[in-house]
Amino acid sequence: MTTNEGNLTKKDFTSDREVRWCPGCGDYAILATVQSLLPEVGARPESTVFVSGIGCSSRFPYYMDTYGIHSIHGRAPAVATGLAISRPDLDVWVVTGDGDGLSIGGNHLMHALRRNVNLKILLFNNEIYGLTKGQYSPTSPLGSTHKSTPLGSLDRPINPVSLALGVEATYVARSIDTDRKHLSEVLRGAYEHRGSAFVEIYQNCNIFNDGAFAAVKDKGQKEHNQIRLTDGEPITFGPDNERAVVAESDGSMSIVPTEEAGDRVVVHDPARDEPTTAFALSRLALNPTGPTPIGIFRDVDRPVYDELVREQIDQARSDQGEGDLGSLLEGGNVWDVV
Amino acid sequence: MSDTATENRPGDRERVQLHSAVIRFAGDSGDGMQLTGDRFTTQSALAGNDLATLPDFPAEIRAPAGTLAGVSSFQLHFSDKDIHTPGDAPDVLVAMNPAALMKHHEALKPGGTLILNTDAFTERNLQKAGYEDDPREDGSLTDFQVHEVPITDLTVRALEGHIERGELNKKEAERCKNMLALGLVSWMFSRSVDETEEWLRSKFRSKPEIADANVEALRAGWNYGETTEAFVFHYEVKAAKLPPGRYRNITGNQAVAYGLIAASVRSKLPLFYGSYPITPASDILHELAKQKNFGVQTFQAEDEIAAIGSVIGASFGGSLSVTASSGPGIALKTEAMGLAVATELPMIIVNVMRGGPSTGLPTKTEQSDLFQVLHGRNGEAPIPVVAAESPADGFDAAIEAARIALTYRTPVVLLSDGYLANSAEPWLLPDVDGLPDLTQVFEFTTESNSDNGFQPYLRDPETLARPWALPGTPGLEHRIGGLEKDDGSGHISYDPVNHHAMTQVRHDRVHRIADDLAPLAVDDPSGQADVLVVGWGSTSGPIRAACEQLREKGRDVARVHLRHLSPLPNDLDDLLRSYETVVCPENNMGQLSILLRARTLVDIKGYHRVTGQPFASDELADVIEQHGFGEQA
Numbered sequence A: 001m002t003t004n005e006g007n008l009t010k011k012d013f014t015s016d017r018e019v020r021w022c023p024g025c026g027d028y029a030i031l032a033t034v035q036s037l038l039p040e041v042g043a044r045p046e047s048t049v050f051v052s053g054i055g056c057s058s059r060f061p062y063y064m065d066t067y068g069i070h071s072i073h074g075r076a077p078a079v080a081t082g083l084a085i086s087r088p089d090l091d092v093w094v095v096t097g098d099g100d101g102l103s104i105g106g107n108h109l110m111h112a113l114r115r116n117v118n119l120k121i122l123l124f125n126n127e128i129y130g131l132t133k134g135q136y137s138p139t140s141p142l143g144s145t146h147k148s149t150p151l152g153s154l155d156r157p158i159n160p161v162s163l164a165l166g167v168e169a170t171y172v173a174r175s176i177d178t179d180r181k182h183l184s185e186v187l188r189g190a191y192e193h194r195g196s197a198f199v200e201i202y203q204n205c206n207i208f209n210d211g212a213f214a215a216v217k218d219k220g221q222k223e224h225n226q227i228r229l230t231d232g233e234p235i236t237f238g239p240d241n242e243r244a245v246v247a248e249s250d251g252s253m254s255i256v257p258t259e260e261a262g263d264r265v266v267v268h269d270p271a272r273d274e275p276t277t278a279f280a281l282s283r284l285a286l287n288p289t290g291p292t293p294i295g296i297f298r299d300v301d302r303p304v305y306d307e308l309v310r311e312q313i314d315q316a317r318s319d320q321g322e323g324d325l326g327s328l329l330e331g332g333n334v335w336d337v338v
Numbered sequence B: 001m002s003d004t005a006t007e008n009r010p011g012d013r014e015r016v017q018l019h020s021a022v023i024r025f026a027g028d029s030g031d032g033m034q035l036t037g038d039r040f041t042t043q044s045a046l047a048g049n050d051l052a053t054l055p056d057f058p059a060e061i062r063a064p065a066g067t068l069a070g071v072s073s074f075q076l077h078f079s080d081k082d083i084h085t086p087g088d089a090p091d092v093l094v095a096m097n098p099a100a101l102m103k104h105h106e107a108l109k110p111g112g113t114l115i116l117n118t119d120a121f122t123e124r125n126l127q128k129a130g131y132e133d134d135p136r137e138d139g140s141l142t143d144f145q146v147h148e149v150p151i152t153d154l155t156v157r158a159l160e161g162h163i164e165r166g167e168l169n170k171k172e173a174e175r176c177k178n179m180l181a182l183g184l185v186s187w188m189f190s191r192s193v194d195e196t197e198e199w200l201r202s203k204f205r206s207k208p209e210i211a212d213a214n215v216e217a218l219r220a221g222w223n224y225g226e227t228t229e230a231f232v233f234h235y236e237v238k239a240a241k242l243p244p245g246r247y248r249n250i251t252g253n254q255a256v257a258y259g260l261i262a263a264s265v266r267s268k269l270p271l272f273y274g275s276y277p278i279t280p281a282s283d284i285l286h287e288l289a290k291q292k293n294f295g296v297q298t299f300q301a302e303d304e305i306a307a308i309g310s311v312i313g314a315s316f317g318g319s320l321s322v323t324a325s326s327g328p329g330i331a332l333k334t335e336a337m338g339l340a341v342a343t344e345l346p347m348i349i350v351n352v353m354r355g356g357p358s359t360g361l362p363t364k365t366e367q368s369d370l371f372q373v374l375h376g377r378n379g380e381a382p383i384p385v386v387a388a389e390s391p392a393d394g395f396d397a398a399i400e401a402a403r404i405a406l407t408y409r410t411p412v413v414l415l416s417d418g419y420l421a422n423s424a425e426p427w428l429l430p431d432v433d434g435l436p437d438l439t440q441v442f443e444f445t446t447e448s449n450s451d452n453g454f455q456p457y458l459r460d461p462e463t464l465a466r467p468w469a470l471p472g473t474p475g476l477e478h479r480i481g482g483l484e485k486d487d488g489s490g491h492i493s494y495d496p497v498n499h500h501a502m503t504q505v506r507h508d509r510v511h512r513i514a515d516d517l518a519p520l521a522v523d524d525p526s527g528q529a530d531v532l533v534v535g536w537g538s539t540s541g542p543i544r545a546a547c548e549q550l551r552e553k554g555r556d557v558a559r560v561h562l563r564h565l566s567p568l569p570n571d572l573d574d575l576l577r578s579y580e581t582v583v584c585p586e587n588n589m590g591q592l593s594i595l596l597r598a599r600t601l602v603d604i605k606g607y608h609r610v611t612g613q614p615f616a617s618d619e620l621a622d623v624i625e626q627h628g629f630g631e632q633a
Helices: A026-041 A057-063 A076-086 A098-104 A106-115 A160-166 A180-192 A258-264 A276-282 A305-320 A325-329 B033-046 B098-104 B123-129 B151-158 B160-164 B170-174 B177-188 B194-203 B208-227 B252-267 B282-289 B304-316 B327-343 B370-375 B393-408 B418-422 B496-516 B537-552 B572-577 B591-600 B617-629
Strands: A048-052 A067-070 A091-097 A120-125 A171-176 A197-202 A226-228 A243-247 A253-257 A292-299 A334-337 B003-007 B014-018 B020-028 B050-056 B071-079 B092-095 B113-117 B145-149 B233-237 B245-251 B271-275 B297-300 B320-325 B347-353 B385-387 B411-417 B424-428 B479-481 B531-536 B557-562 B564-566 B581-586 B605-608
Touching: A026 A057, A026 A120, A026 A180, A048 A057, A048 A076, A057 A067, A057 A091, A057 B479, A067 A076, A067 B304, A076 A091, A076 A098, A076 A106, A076 A305, A076 B271, A076 B297, A076 B304, A091 A098, A098 A106, A098 A120, A098 A160, A106 A120, A106 A160, A106 B304, A120 A180, A160 A171, A160 A197, A160 A276, A160 A292, A171 A180, A180 A197, A180 A292, A243 A258, A243 A276, A253 A258, A276 A292, A305 B297, A325 B252, B020 B033, B020 B098, B020 B177, B020 B233, B033 B050, B033 B071, B033 B177, B033 B194, B033 B245, B033 B424, B050 B418, B071 B098, B092 B098, B092 B177, B098 B123, B113 B177, B151 B160, B151 B170, B151 B177, B151 B208, B160 B170, B160 B208, B170 B208, B177 B194, B177 B208, B177 B233, B194 B208, B245 B252, B252 B271, B252 B282, B252 B320, B252 B347, B252 B393, B252 B411, B252 B418, B271 B282, B271 B304, B282 B297, B297 B304, B304 B320, B304 B327, B304 B347, B320 B327, B327 B347, B327 B370, B327 B411, B327 B479, B347 B370, B347 B393, B347 B418, B370 B385, B370 B411, B370 B564, B370 B591, B385 B393, B393 B411, B393 B496, B411 B418, B411 B537, B418 B537, B496 B564, B531 B537, B531 B572, B531 B591, B531 B617, B537 B557, B537 B581, B537 B617, B572 B591, B581 B591, B581 B617, B605 B617
Parallel strands: A048 A067, A048 A091, A067 B479, A091 A120, A120 A197, A171 A197, A226 A292, B014 B233, B020 B092, B092 B113, B113 B145, B271 B297, B271 B320, B320 B347, B347 B411, B385 B411, B531 B557, B531 B581, B581 B605
Antiparallel strands: A171 A292, A243 A253, A334 B245, B003 B014, B020 B071, B050 B071, B050 B424, B245 B424, B385 B564
């Protein structure tokens, strides 16, 4: 984490490039939130790197006046891992999407998270392939009809938060593109977390999949469907907190009227070391078409990958002394010819 | 074996002086043949011989015992002269079981010495090896001097005391039989086993009874040779007259790893090594993982793609970044290699080639990935390619790859192969202070280079390298990526004229590398040759040995060996055109030949064979004779 000694503003993080997303795209709101947040939390442009893959969201680095790599499809976590291991002084962000991060790059996402590399990974989930013009994605609901699935998708969707919790990511959160206050809070938490932070952001693609998140975004619906997770608070929701999340005896969770919940209501604790409870929470909504938790699911401290790498190097240096090339080459059996 | 003299010493069997010998140990994968060969190699090196080795093992870790598929072998050529190959046909074959005999007896020279572990010649083992009759009795081995030695039984008897004391069971005792064989062969070649004894004691430091058992088996083998009358002669190969200096043995993979560390030290850049395990490249990772006190960061990635991805990230961050793999892994890295070309970041991609296509022959050698690394990418994506020509040469080749990468800000491919990777040879240690000073070939950019803000693609006019501005540097924030850039500003550009210009500049930048290469060194002792042999990579040894054979017969033959495959040296065209005949042997179907023909229009005579094994020098001498002198040797 870097500190902001000067008085930087959003402008200092905004590049001179014209933003070229479709008018009305949810990416605009996320970009504006990130550009405003970074000066607030004390980040510095020169110490910030955005790494992306391929897809609409992956254009993100071009619009940030920071360092950036627009890499290849699915590989952003791998590229960012090499940078974060070798440069612990930097804030390295990964911007990816549901196709880039969960389909072609699912492998890298999983391994970056389980290693706890010091990366802030933002997954813009729009449940569609936008850049290739409208095929279904790994988060599209079962049966959804798009260009490549005229008769309905046969693939069971991935729940990105469940996936991240399954590989024991140390910071896992979910937010919504246009909910600036909530998104800022969640991103602030990610920024302050040392280690892998994973944030799923519901992002509306108004061209190919408009309204996919209406249940949790639109006035009149969101009041009923957003389950806002707050550290230390019982998990209840609805306009009058009339519904509650309770733990079942089989380890799963379900939603009941608050008046029936009694002491079975779950009190949210993102610092719980075991990811099991957070995972059960994430299973409340397979797709955000009904009540869906948003907020920080998990936030725990674990050794960070680059620190472990440096510890081994320091240990080797203290055990063997600083490497000496001449001695290395002469290691083992040598003989002299005169 | 080439004899020189026989001398008799009182109380000694006849000791025959040899110039050189080739010995092959063969047995089951579990018999410890690679270790036996390694130890004999070290003993020969310490005796001052020049040597070359050829380990050959199956891809299966433990194929079913006693089968042909499970045979593992190790060949060593040692000499009192300067030698270049692990030898063609062995003079001595140690066969630990019938399968080893079946697989290797045809290679043995007529009149060669065959040492058989008779204890393993059971009916079941003979069957497994595919013998209908016992070869010891059916007259099929009459060409050889056969020594039937009950190696397993001798080992168990030598260790009876240990078994009685309950320190070992019989099976564990039997496992020491490779040391008995090593002791016997060491006696045959008048090699001291003291160093191996020391090595065993250190290896089994925590298990002294195992160390004792192995040492006793080793000594029992030696004594067996000394006291039985079965061996009429024993041999001595005196020290070679090598250039003065300090030597060690080194394999190709080790040499590459050390070369990378040297490049890191000499460039004052931290070494970042991201790779995914693959035969035969993994030993580079193993070696570097041991050298963390040099600040080496090794990262075992989740796959080949992540390995090179991490290397691109680390290069952006200012490390000397390296990944290594073999052909199938390089195939997976292909897209990222294109990104490395587009982002113009320095890095080294090592390809330790093996037999292909697909999974191919993981443990065997081949040179068939030249086209892959030169052309195997979408778009015009030129990458410089350098190749190591001997195991020890991996060290210099790695430093050269780093020099090119850092000077021209480009990914560089370093080619090695399965033969170089695992073979060993004596290496005259370099003076580390005399190694190239790589701090002089690059600098990090710290100031803006233009009045219009920092231009990440504004190039050095001489090298065409773009600035290397690291994250963390205020004012130089910039974005790079796989989309086409505007030359200079680095902004995304779809401009047609710019795309052509950028394609041209990426091409020119690689081709300019040829301008600062040293002139080609042509080996033509008489200066009269009309025949030139051109090669690259691990064929260097066999080509050199073949040329020397021909010269001894009075044939004038010249040879040149290419370190740089891309760009090819500027003086190569005239050189090739100045000979009547140009022969190019390769362990592929003629990849360099095609390139050279296309470039020079010289009618290159190719020789292509892919057996998974390096060329034999006799084989190449025949080929050169045929093409260059119109006859068979």
